Amino acid sequence: MDVLGNLEVRWVQGFTNGTFKFVDKKTVCYTCGNFIVFLNVETKMRKTLQSPASGIGAFTASGHRRCLAFSDLRLNPSIFVYNYPELELMCELKGTTKLGYTALALCDTGPYLVSSSSIPDHTITLWNWESMIPLCSHPILGEDITALVFNPMNWCQICAVKSNALTIWNVERCGNYHLMNPSAVDLPATDGSAIECEANPSHMPSGKLTHFSPQMPTSAVAGLSGDKADNFVPLKLIKTKLCPSAICWSTSSDLYVGCKEGFLLCVNPDTLLVSVLYKPQTEVTSTDDSETSLQEGSFQSLALQDCNLFSAGIEGILRKIQIKGNKLEVVQTWALDEAASAICFSPDGETLLLPCNTGCVYRFKPLLKDKIVKVLDVLCGDFVAVAPIYTDRSICLSVREAGDVQLWALDDGQCMGSIALQTHVTSMACCLIAQYVVVGTATGDVLFVEMTTKQKPRLVHRVHFYHVPVDHLVFDQGGNFLITGASDSRMFVLNARPSKGFEVIGWIEAPGAIVSLSTQYQKESGQVKVLVLCSTTGREINEGNVLLLLTLFVQELTDSTSFVDVHGRLRKDVIHSCLYELPHALCSCVLATNKIFGYCQQRKVLQRFSIPESGENPSNVQEAVQLIPEKEASGHFLSPAFLQLSPHQAWLATVGRDGLLRISEISTMDRCVQLQCHSCWQDGVGSVCFTPDSQTLITTGLRDGSLVCSRLRLKLSGAGKAAAATQYGQSIADSFESVVSSENTVLTKMTDWDSQTQSFTRCASFHTEEVNFNEKMSHEAEQEENYFASPTSSTWLDGKFDAVLQEEIQQYAETKKNLRRNIKVLRDRIKAMMEENESLADMEKLVQQEFNLDVEEQQRLQLEGKQEVTRVRKEIEMENLAKCYQREVLKREFWDSMQVKGKAIKAFHSENEVKNYPMKERTEKELEELHRVETTRQIEQEDSQLQEAILDTISGEKREEMAAEDSPALTGSLSALYGGINPYLYNQFNLHVREQKINQITLLTDVIYKVKSTFNKEFEAVYKQKEQEINRVREKKKRISEIMTELDLSETLWEPNLTDNECPERALTVTDLEIKVEKYLTPEQKEKEENLREEDKRQMLAAKSDKMRDQALNVMMGGVLELKKEDVLKTEVPQPEFMSKPEVQWTEEERKSFKEFEKKAKELREEQEKYRKTLETEMKKLLTSIKEATEMFDERLTKLFERKVKSEMVIYQEELKIANLVHSIQTEEEILCREKQLSLKLEKARIVKNKIGEELKKHRETVDEFREVYDNTVAEDKLLDKGFRKEFYDIPGHITDQLYKLYKRRPRVQKIKTQTENNPFKEGALLGTAPSDGLSLMMKAMEELDAPENMPEGLDPVVWERFCLARRAKVESEQRVKLKALTLAEMQAFLQRRTDEDENAQLEIKNLIDELNGLCEEKMRFRLDSMVQILLQQGQVEVEAGDFIADNTDALLIHRGVIEDLNSTIRALGGQKIASMVECKDFRKGIIQQEWDHRRMRMELEDLSNKARDIQTLRITQEIQDYLTETSNDNMVSKHLTTLERTIDLQETTHQKKIETSKKQIKHLNRQHSHMQEKNAALDLRMADMEITVAERRNIVEAVAMGDDKKTEAEKNYQDIILRKKLLNIVGAQSEEILLLRAEVEKLRMKNFPSLSQLHYN
DSSP, rough: OOOOEEEEEEEEEEEESSSSEEESSEEEEEEEETTTEEHHHHHEEEEEEESSSSSSSSEEETTTTTTEEEEEESSSSEEEEEEEETTOEEEEEEEEESSOOOEEEEEEESSSSEEEOOOOOOOOEEEEETTTTEEEEEEEESSSSOEEETTTEEEEEEEEOSOOOEEEEEEEETTEEEEEEEEEOOOOOTSEEEEEEEOOOOOOOOOOOSSSOOOHHHHHHTTTOOOHTTTOOGGGGOOOBEEEEEEEEEESSSSEEEOOOSSSSEEOOTTOOOOEOOOTTSSSSSOOOOTTTTTTTTTSSEETTTTTTEEEHHHHHHEEEEEETTTEEEEEEEEEEEEESSOOOOOOOOOOOEEEETEEEEOOOOOTOOOEEEEEOOOOOOHHHHHHHHTTTTTEEEETTSEEEEEEEETOEEEEEEOOOOOOOEEEEOSSSSSSSEETTSSSEEEEOOOOTTOOOEEEEEEEOSSSSSSEEEEEETSOEEEETTTSSSSEEEEEGGGGOOOOOEEOOSSSSSEEEEEEETTTTEEEEEEEEOOOOOOSSSEEEEHHHHHHHEHHHHHHHHHHTTTSOOOOOEEEEEEEEEEESSEEEEEEEEEEEETTTTTTTTEEEEOHHHSSSSSOOOEEEEESEEEEEOOOSSOEEEEEEEETTTTEEEEEEEOOOEEEETTSOOOOEEEEEEEEGGGGGEEEEEEOOOEEEEESSSSEEEEEEEEEEGGGHHHHHOOOOOOHHHHHHTTTTHHHHHHHHHHHOOOOTTTOOOOHHHHHHHHHHHEEEEEEEEHHHHHHGGOOOOOOOOHHHHHHHHHHHHHHHTTTHHHHHHHHHHHHHHHHHHHHHHHHHHHHHHTTOOOGGGGGHHHHHHHHHHHHHHHHHHHHHHHHHHHHHHHHHHHHHIIIIIIEEEEOOOOOEEEESOEEEEEEEOOOOHHHHHHHHHHHHHHHHHHHHHHHHHHHHTTOOOOHHHHHHHHHSSSHHHHHOOOGGGGOOOOOOGGGGGSSSSSHHHHHHHHHHHEEEEHHHHHHHHHHHHHHHHHHHHHHHHHHHHOOOOHHHHHTOOOOOOOOOOOTTTOOOGGGGGGGOOOOOOOOOOOHHHHHHHHHHHHHHHHHHHHHTTTTHHHHHHHHTTSSSOOOOGGGGOOOOOOOGGGGGGGGOHHHHHHHHHHHHOOOOOOOOHHHHHHHHHHHHHHHHHHHHHHHHHHHHHHHHHHHHHHHHHHHHHOOOOOOOOHHHHHHHHHHHHHHHHHHHHHHHHHHHHHHHHHHHHHOOOOOOHHHHHHHHHHHHHHHHHHHTTTTHTTTTTTTTHHHHHHHHHHHOOOOOOOOOOOOOSGGGGTTTTTTHHHHHHHHHHHHHHHHHHHHGGSTTTHHHHHHHHHHHHHHHHHHHHHHHHHHHHHHHHHHHHHHHHHHHHHHHHHHHOOOOOHHHHHHHHHOOOOOSSSOOOOOOOOOOOOOOSSSSSSOOTTTOOOOOHHHHHHHHHHHHHHHHHHHHHHHHHHHHHHHHHHHHHHHHHHHHHHHHHHHHHTTTBOOOHHHHHHHOSSSSSHHHHHHHHHHHHHHHHHHHHHHHHHHHHHHHHHHHHHHHHHHHHHHHHHHHHHHHHHHHHHHHHHHHHHGGGGHHHHHHHHHHHHHHHHHHHHHHHHHHHHHHHHHHHHHHHHHHHHHHHHHOOOOOO
């Protein structure tokens, strides 16, 4: 484009994140999208800096050095450093980072910058940004670093913060070589306790035997090695650490750390000691004030001012805290309007800045006790749309996702006003004829906000159109209509005039989801053309493949009321539409005059289409017309892109996800002017708009929360087009002036919208009518009509539909009422008929279905029921199939695969039950392994026997020992007695190798298998016996039952049966008795069942005919042909017939017959009684035999149970052996794993040692080279001093002396401290800058000494100038010596630290080697110290049992014979001891008596001796002599009292004189004290100057006289030796004198105080 010049940024608003940094005392800077904004907190003036690349990543600034640094967002990013206020690019740092930087920090005291990169490299790098070189770098592990902070007192310490970790990096250097060493800070746990680390056990041999295995670290037990083992933490030691949220360096170089959990920590960066200054549970003060009490989240941010700590938290309180030792006190609090996300002080420490997450920034001056002032209020959140206010061309407005509508001044970007709609906003449009804005929400509402009062916008109207978000809002250029669009393909047309009450004109159905809307107003024809981009694919609504061009007639739609149908839809005869098909889907399009512009996302091109003539002519034909682009231009790199036409429709603006704003002329489209407004890494541009003059554009970022206003600067050739654009905008404003005035008047009179009291008018009236109508309905009608009640969230269209339904309900209300009445009558009649039918006979009854009037409904319900039954049946069948499959799997796994199936045997007469051992069949792999082990053992045994035969070393004793070794006591189990014989088992005392232990486990497993098999065989024999016994009992029971039947007994007999545990296969089969529900039969099964039933009936009929013969036999002979013996009890003697007559009527024959009858009856009774006794005896024998047999079986089962217990014991013994062997193997594996880990650590330590050694050698060479340079510099400096007199040889001597004194004189310059002795990491904090600054200060101060006033008298000025140059050269040389001395000291300290590291590495290698050797010895010792299982009988264990398990650590295993011999010896010696004790007792009595007499006599002697000694040593004093010579004691006492009284009077007089003298001395001393204070004050002033001079001279003397130190030290030592020798001589002489004097004193004492001579007793 030839006429368009460029785009320049006017202002930027918003901010991307809450990072605010001071760049000088009054200016802060923060990121805003692709820009950095500078804000003066006093004047609120703003400046912007655009990123030279795409986007801004990490950002930092330094107020002391007035510079800032930030990284860009791209692959292989760079770091840009700018100065302030010039905003010049100082340097661009290019590192090796691939993706981006996570944190940056600038040093306030030097040209240093530290950066941390993200994945994949994760590196922290220190830069010298002045020289643009990286000084050093170090890889970091774990998460990204979130913050970096230099220590302001020492730039060599840097604190790095992660989400849950804290690291202090110490920078060391040696010349130009820099090194960073990390020191991780162990943060406490969330309860404030320190986190303990697992202590690695020592493997040094101690010589103590124990049956426990060597203690291994948990990592070795887990089988880990390498880095996993080093980083492994046991679960019991894992604790959640505190998460740092804010850090702050103190003036003493301590680090204050605020945590999210409410803790405040103090970290010593040298010792890494962490002190907990505050816990959330503890109370800070005695008061319960909520502002002073600290809680969780109170240390969200920290800042230090002097010695006071300021903290701000999530509760919205700013606190001033004083820390004394390990205690803190909240001194003062300030309540904030909202919680501060961060706080920071200005470089001068006067201004405190408090940014908030809501977009507000506050300023506070604690020293001035000023109020908290808001300096920035731009809110926060992502922008949705931006639009200019056409009625006031100096303002634009924007809306955020959260519903915040803001007004901005186009001149300077100041916020004029705002309103919070408190809803999720999706779209916005501004009206041309009235000062209001329309906002679309995610809930489908359209809100109307009045803007006539800029400072206080109001919500005046609201309409609910959609159940989906409102995606599009557009006004036509004439301000006639407001058109809405959403994804549900409906467009609503509203009257845009407030005077019409924002009337909804109607709605239109689009052919698909609406992607884009655009309008074109033709004033001449009064038409509004609407271009709709639709998506008919149904997959994605971000692109559209169909264009719909609608023509709306303004006059018809605004004046007439018959343009919609009853549902509010615009009729087709009042709108004209044309449908167009696109060759490629478009993501955005705009409508121009006879042109359509669109952007194709797939091809990334901008396309221009011409509207066909059919599109110009109104038509309602819905046949799609194919559109072909007439011109294409290249588009954006990242899609999708959006288009916007300028108001005068000459320029086209496009924005995309690449963040570019492009403007081109619609006629050419090839050339364009562009501006990087936003970053592509933050999703680019979200929306764009032109101002009415078409020369200012405003863009919003999609995700960066920034608003950018840019100005289009035209070239001179485009001045005419600029004027035309401005004139067009002015003409539009003039044409709307009268309409705007009238509509704004109406708009201002509208009341505020209240969501609580106001609702949709149409819906409200509809509800009222419905309620009134429903009150007239019956109960059934109410249930029916409630279906049509509109929900509370009904839209405008729902209200229309509901109103139509209500009209239909009211229109047909009477008809429906009659129908309900007729239906009720019919229902009652049918009900009466059904009741009558129930009372009829069965032949006259009708089927229930005959009364069903709706047969089709019945069939439908039956069909649904059958379908539901079929579905449920299929589900049940599938469930049963799954259960059957599960049953088969379980049966195959746990039943079919069992060689011996588990079952039990229960006793007949008790609850005793014995189970066998379920056993699986051994696999081929197990058998092969067993065969391999047995073969190996056979070969080993043969080899051992062969070696013994060759050496011929087997003797009889050894054979006995071998036989003893085979005893159960030493084999550790009794398996050989219970079938577990395996000749290939190893001896327990020979198991040392891992392979032997594994083979032994295999053999022991085979032993267990054999023991179980042996027991199972015995079990099977007993089981078969029980089956036989049961069969015998059943046979005997059968006979007993026959006897009981013959004897007519009805007792219940005991019948033995096998239980379910004895027959486990019963669980696999289901009997019919177990099924409690009715069995479902299929039709085929039912038919088969019926056939079987008929067959049974036929067989029963045939059987009845065969039973007639049996019935006749039963009637005649009782069912038998001959009488058996068993039937004796049933036989009876037939009674004669005459016995029915009276006995008097009998004849003789009858009487004889009666006698014969009685005789036969008596014989029969005797025979029956005899037979009955025989049967009873037989039954008793059978019962007794049954009882004896079952009891014998129970006894055998008891023996089997005992055998089972013994077998269990044997199995447990073998399993204990296996467990011990497995534990031994596992322990050996742990030892091997630990050995592997130590070997890896040793290898790494050696690699580190070699690396350190190489670096140490290189650094030592560097230090040696620099020491030579330093020595040369010192020598040159000495030559300058020595050559002074030679240089001024032509000057007289006295003047030369004066000049030499001036040559040595130096000006007073404040000394810059560059070294701290206590901390090696603090030396030379500013070695690169402080000495150079000191030299410049020294040279400035030398100008005063070089002044002619200081020149000696009589000196030539030329000589003075020459002298000044020589002195300056000397000063520069001294400064060079100082600088090199400091550098050398630093390099030596660096070398010493590297030497210490080398020694530590060597010591670590030595420790690892020792630990590895100790571990190897422990391994061998463990292999040889085998655990042996021994069986001991009761009484052979002499160790006292504890509470649970006996402690056998000090026990010994010895032979039984040794114990017996020892016991006999003890008994003999015991008798001898008793006899000796009796003899000693008698002899002891005499001794005690003599000792008592001797003690009494010795005490008497001692008493007499003491008395004699007291008499001899008594001194005869003067008092004793006077007392002895004085005859009257009273006179002596009175004299003594008189003397004492005189002495007291004298002492009182003397005391008063001393008091007066002391008072005079005190006054004199006070005067002297005041005088001395004045002198001391003067001397203090002089001493401060002298200390500076002495320090400077001391440095010079130390630098010059460094070589003479050894000679001076030797001389000093020699003088000390001489002095010590003299002092010793003096001490010896004085000692002799003291001895002499002491002898003289003793002589004088003996002379003055004579004593009695001592008495000597022989």
